[in-house]
Amino acid sequence: xxxxxxxxxxxxxxxxxxxxxxxxxxxxxxxxxxxxxxxxxxxxxxxxxxxxxxxxxxxxxxxxxxxxxxxxxxxxxxxxxxxxxxxxxxxxxxxxxxxxxxxxxxxxxxxxxxxxxxxxxxxxxxxxxxxxxxxxxxxxxxxxxxxxxxxxxxxxxxxxxxxxxxxxxxxxxxxxxxxxxxxxxxxxxxxxxxxxxxxxxxxxxxxxxxxxxxxxxxxxxxxxxxxxxxxxxxxxxxxxxxxxxxxxxxxxxxxxxxxxxxxxxxxxxxxxxxxxxxxxxxxxxxxxxxxxxxxxxxxxxxxxxxxxxxxxxxxxxxxxxxxxxxxxxxxxxxxxxxxxxxxxxxxxxxxxxxxxxxxxxxxxxxxxxxxxxxxxxxxxxxxxxxxxxxxxxxxxxxxxxxxxxxxxxxxxxxxxxxx
Amino acid sequence: xxxxxxxxxxxxxxxxxxxxxxxxxxxxxxxxxxxxxxxxxxxxxxxxxxxxxxxxxxxxxxxxxxxxxxxxxxxxxxxxxxxxxxxxxxxxxxxxxxxxxxxxxxxxxxxxxxxxxxxxxxxxxxxxxxxxxxxxxxxxxxxxx
Numbered sequence: 001x002x003x004x005x006x007x008x009x010x011x012x013x014x015x016x017x018x019x020x021x022x023x024x025x026x027x028x029x030x031x032x033x034x035x036x037x038x039x040x041x042x043x044x045x046x047x048x049x050x051x052x053x054x055x056x057x058x059x060x061x062x063x064x065x066x067x068x069x070x071x072x073x074x075x076x077x078x079x080x081x082x083x084x085x086x087x088x089x090x091x092x093x094x095x096x097x098x099x100x101x102x103x104x105x106x107x108x109x110x111x112x113x114x115x116x117x118x119x120x121x122x123x124x125x126x127x128x129x130x131x132x133x134x135x136x137x138x139x140x141x142x143x144x145x146x147x148x149x150x151x152x153x154x155x156x157x158x159x160x161x162x163x164x165x166x167x168x169x170x171x172x173x174x175x176x177x178x179x180x181x182x183x184x185x186x187x188x189x190x191x192x193x194x195x196x197x198x199x200x201x202x203x204x205x206x207x208x209x210x211x212x213x214x215x216x217x218x219x220x221x222x223x224x225x226x227x228x229x230x231x232x233x234x235x236x237x238x239x240x241x242x243x244x245x246x247x248x249x250x251x252x253x254x255x256x257x258x259x260x261x262x263x264x265x266x267x268x269x270x271x272x273x274x275x276x277x278x279x280x281x282x283x284x285x286x287x288x289x290x291x292x293x294x295x296x297x298x299x300x301x302x303x304x305x306x307x308x309x310x311x312x313x314x315x316x317x318x319x320x321x322x323x324x325x326x327x328x329x330x331x332x333x334x335x336x337x338x339x340x341x342x343x344x345x346x347x348x349x350x351x352x353x354x355x356x357x358x359x360x361x362x363x364x365x366x367x368x369x370x371x372x373x374x375x376x377x378x379x380x381x382x383x384x385x386x387x388x389x390x391x392x393x394x395x396x397x398x399x400x401x402x403x404x405x406x407x408x409x410x411x412x413x414x415x416x417x418x419x
Numbered sequence: 420x421x422x423x424x425x426x427x428x429x430x431x432x433x434x435x436x437x438x439x440x441x442x443x444x445x446x447x448x449x450x451x452x453x454x455x456x457x458x459x460x461x462x463x464x465x466x467x468x469x470x471x472x473x474x475x476x477x478x479x480x481x482x483x484x485x486x487x488x489x490x491x492x493x494x495x496x497x498x499x500x501x502x503x504x505x506x507x508x509x510x511x512x513x514x515x516x517x518x519x520x521x522x523x524x525x526x527x528x529x530x531x532x533x534x535x536x537x538x539x540x541x542x543x544x545x546x547x548x549x550x551x552x553x554x555x556x557x558x559x560x561x562x563x564x
Contacts, residue, residue, distance in 0.1 A: 020514045083474040129475035129502045417512050418485040419521040
């Protein structure tokens with residue numbers, strides 16, 4: 001049996017742990033630079049605030065309701081996530097951390113009879129010890145466990161855990177579960193299924209296997225089987241290396257100046273290359289993109305992006321920074337107010353066992369050693385201490401006007417208690 | 420908790436990572452092996468002493484003097500353990516009237532009472548219908564002397 005533990009409205013819940021007065025109030029958390037909404041408490045969802053909604057659109061709503069606003073405090077969320085994951089590890093033989101607020105649980109070999117009680121105990125313990133409310137779904141497959149966890153959120157009576165095992169129960173649930181909310185059914189499938197009148201998960205299950213195989217290939221077939229209780233998606237304990245690494249940012253204002261844009265892109269490249277080296281990969285492709293402010297309709301709009309394929313895959317900040325600058329130069333246009341930019345590294349492969357290129361001119365051994373030294377220095381003396389000159393004297397300040405304290409990671413910011 | 424305002428000296432625990440301990444030293448030298456190698460037990464780690472539930476442990480700083488007769492004064496650091504079930508007479512961080520407060524909690528037949536350790540402060544009675552939450556139990560206090 002598989003489990004899925006999902007933290008309810010995780011970022012908003014983290015803020016509530018350290019400020020209980022937020023209980024019962026609408027809470028929203030904003031993306032880097034306070035651009036748009038990335039987390040909402042149930043009360044905020046009920047007000048109709050959408051995921052990804054730009055913050056400035058909420059001004060009227062803010063005036064009418066007492067909405068608590070927070071800038072994303074990823075230091076705090078990361079620490080709270082670590083606590084939740086560690087607690088989960090104490091209950092089950094293995095967990096697969098799926099995202100900052102989600103983990104699959106391995107219940108293999110555990111008595112099915114006791115799973116419901118076990119799940120409830122886990123949810124209670126996590127709530128008590130960390131203050132974070134969670135929804136635990138338990139089912140024969142990962143896809144069904146995801147559904148069970150969503151049911152917990154919909155029905156508070158379940159008290160944080162839902163065991164979905166009996167085939168009658170599963171069928172009853174699938175009959176009412178929207179197909180586009182099923183794990184693995186992305187936006188692309190939603191369209192196709194809508195056209196064919198498939199609305200619920202049960203509609204989908206009733207489709208013939210040949211139809212699924214033809215229209216949705218093995219990936220769709222896997223979901224189809226998983227919904228019928230046949231486990232096809234295994235358990236991954238070791239974090240898989242990412243297929244793509246990106247650093248993208250929305251700016252606090254519109255940027256026209258090329259020099260500034262260049263500095264920003266260089267910073268993202270540096271950050272990206274560092275992530276790449278941390279997972280011991282090299283990249284074979286790099287994309288640079290810049291775009292203007294979609295929400296400012298009075299100004300000309302532009303979205304430009306360029307992809308370069310590298311003849312020799314690399315993880316070298318210097319090489320990537322030079323390339324990024326060349327690409328940026330070719331897509332930048334004067335007179336546009338850019339609001340967002342990003343770097344995406346793709347075609348990732350392991351650094352070990354990399355093939356040599358006969359016509360390679362770079363001294364890779366030397367550069368690898370240099371990057372190793374830079375990473376080591378930055379680990380010891382703080383991030384960004386050693387960086388390329390292109391990144392400029394210091395990182396651009398993010399707009400974080402509603403940042404809560406780093407309650408759990410900085411002695412000067414721990415909670416204060418009146419005695 | 421000591422009532423003496425100057426109890427033992429505590430050092431601030433390193434809450435993030437555990438410390439690496441030496442297993443056995445002097446392995447390569449050709450000379451006389453250290454007779455202590457067979458008796459190595461590893462250094463003491465303050466975390467082991469004050470942190471029973473790492474995932475549930477949070478730190479908080481004291482403001483005010485209502486607990487001074489228990490030896491807890493302004494600036495002291497509380498080790499708060501949310502895993503400990505609140506018990507009658509426990510020292511706890513409670514959330515009351517929009518702020519975190521440190522008091523001794525008595526669960527009595529008539530209701531909950533929050534007892535200060537300073538005669539200048541009144542005992543707080545919690546009405547049964549009042550919103551009240553024990554945020555965490557305090558088992559250790561870290562303070563300079």
